[in-house]
Amino acid sequence: MRISVVIPAFNEEKLLPATLASVRLAAEAFLARGWSWECVVCDNNSTDCTAELARAAGATVIFEPINQIGRARDAGARVATGDWLVFIDADSTPSRELFADIAERIAAGRHLGGGSTVELEPGTPRYACFFCGGWNLWSRLAGWAAGSCVWVAAAAFREVGGFGTEYYAGEEVFLSRRLKTLACRQRLRFSILSRHPLRTSSRKLKLYTLRETARFLGRMIFSAGRAAKRPENCDLWYDGRR
Numbered sequence: 001m002r003i004s005v006v007i008p009a010f011n012e013e014k015l016l017p018a019t020l021a022s023v024r025l026a027a028e029a030f031l032a033r034g035w036s037w038e039c040v041v042c043d044n045n046s047t048d049c050t051a052e053l054a055r056a057a058g059a060t061v062i063f064e065p066i067n068q069i070g071r072a073r074d075a076g077a078r079v080a081t082g083d084w085l086v087f088i089d090a091d092s093t094p095s096r097e098l099f100a101d102i103a104e105r106i107a108a109g110r111h112l113g114g115g116s117t118v119e120l121e122p123g124t125p126r127y128a129c130f131f132c133g134g135w136n137l138w139s140r141l142a143g144w145a146a147g148s149c150v151w152v153a154a155a156a157f158r159e160v161g162g163f164g165t166e167y168y169a170g171e172e173v174f175l176s177r178r179l180k181t182l183a184c185r186q187r188l189r190f191s192i193l194s195r196h197p198l199r200t201s202s203r204k205l206k207l208y209t210l211r212e213t214a215r216f217l218g219r220m221i222f223s224a225g226r227a228a229k230r231p232e233n234c235d236l237w238y239d240g241r242r
Contacts, residue, residue, distance in 0.1 A: 001035040001106070003027070004082030004154070008072035010044040011242050012090040013053055015201060020057040022093035029100035033107065040080050041090075044072040050090075067238060068231070069147070070163035070171035077154070077162060085157055089148040091201035092118075098196040102151045105191065112183040113152030114191040115145025115176070116198045124202040140192045143180050147172035149198040156182055169234040170225055207241045 005023050009016055023039055030037045041054035045067045054061045064075040073087055084106055088094055098116060105111045117136040120129055139146060150172060160178040163171045176190070183190040204213070216236050219227045227233040 001030075001033070001084070002082040003030050003035060003037040003084050003086060003103075004077075004080035005037065005039045005086045005088055006073060006076035006080055007039065007041045007054075007059075007088050007090050008044055008069050008076060009041050009046065009050045009054065009090040010067060010069075010072070010238075011046045011048045011240065012050050013046075013048040014242060015091045015203075016041075016050060016053055017057065019088065019090050019093055020054065020059060022095070023088060024057075026094045026096045026099040029096050029103050032100075033103055035103070038081060040076045042072040042076040044069070068165060068168055069237060070167060071165050073147075074162040074164070077157060080154065083154055085150075085152055085154050087147070087150040087152075088198075089200065091203060092148045093199050094149065095196055095199070098149075098193070098198060101193050101196055105193075106151075110189055112156050112186060112188040112190055113145075113150070113179050114189070114193060115139065115151070115172075116149040116196075117192060117194045118146050118148060118200050119197040120202040121199060125205060128202060128205055136194070136197070140194060143190055143192060144173050144176045145192060146198070148200050150175070152179060167225075167228045168231045169228040169237055170220065171228075173225075203242075204236055208236060212236070 027037045039059040041059040041061050043051040043063050045065050051061050062079055064072045077085055120132050163175050180190045219233055231238050
C-alpha cells in the first residue's frame with residue numbers, strides 16, 4: 001500500500017514548514033503498517049519561498065499557474081503515485097493518531113474515503129471555536145469533508161473527476177457529495193473521523209475583520225454557493241493576505 005499526502009500551497013512560507021514536519025511525524029502511522037508514502041506539494045503560483053521550502057523538506061513539488069485551490073489539489077493528485085490520497089491544507093498539522101485512524105479505515109477495506117473534524121489552534125476566540133463546533137456537527141451529519149483533510153482511494157477520486165475547477169471555495173462539499181454517491185453504489189462508506197481532529201490555523205480571524213468574514217459567508221449563503229464560482233467573491237482565499 002502506498003499513500004500520497006497532497007498539499008496545495010499559495011504563498012505559505014510562514015506555515016508550510018510546520019505542516020510538513022507534522023505530516024512527516026504523522027506518516028509514521030503508515031510506515032508502522034509497512035506501507036510507503038510520499039508528500040506532494042503543489043505550488044499554486046506562489047511569489048515567496050514556498051516551493052524552495054517544500055523541496056528542502058523532501059516533498060515532490062509541482063507548479064500550477066492558475067490560482068485556485070481545487071485546481072491545485074487536482075494537480076497534485078495527478079502526479080501522486082499512491083493507492084490512496086490524503087489532502088491536507090498548508091496551514092494544518094495532522095497528528096500521528098489521525099493518520100493512524102485513516103490507515104485503520106483503509107486497511108479494513110470498507111471505506112471509499114472520508115474526512116475529519118477540525119479544531120482551531122490554541123488562543124482562537126471562543127466565538128470562532130463555537131462556529132467550528134457547529135461545522136463539525138454538520139460535517140458529521142451531512143457527510144461533508146472539510147477541505148483541510150480529505151482521504152480517498154485514488155481510483156475513486158479520479159472516477160468522480162477530482163475537486164474540479166468550477167468552484168473557488170467549498171469545492172470539497174461537492175466532491176464529498178459525488179464520493180458519497182459512488183460509495184453507495186459500491187456498498188462502501190464515506191465517513192468523517194472525529195476521535196483525533198485535524199488542528200488548523202485560525203489566521204483568517206487575524207487577517208480579516210469580522211465584517212469581512214460575515215460578508216463572505218452571507219454572499220455564499222444567499223447565493224446558495226453560486227458566488228463561489230467567481231474568484232473575486234472568495235477574497236478570503238485569493239487576495240494574497242498571509
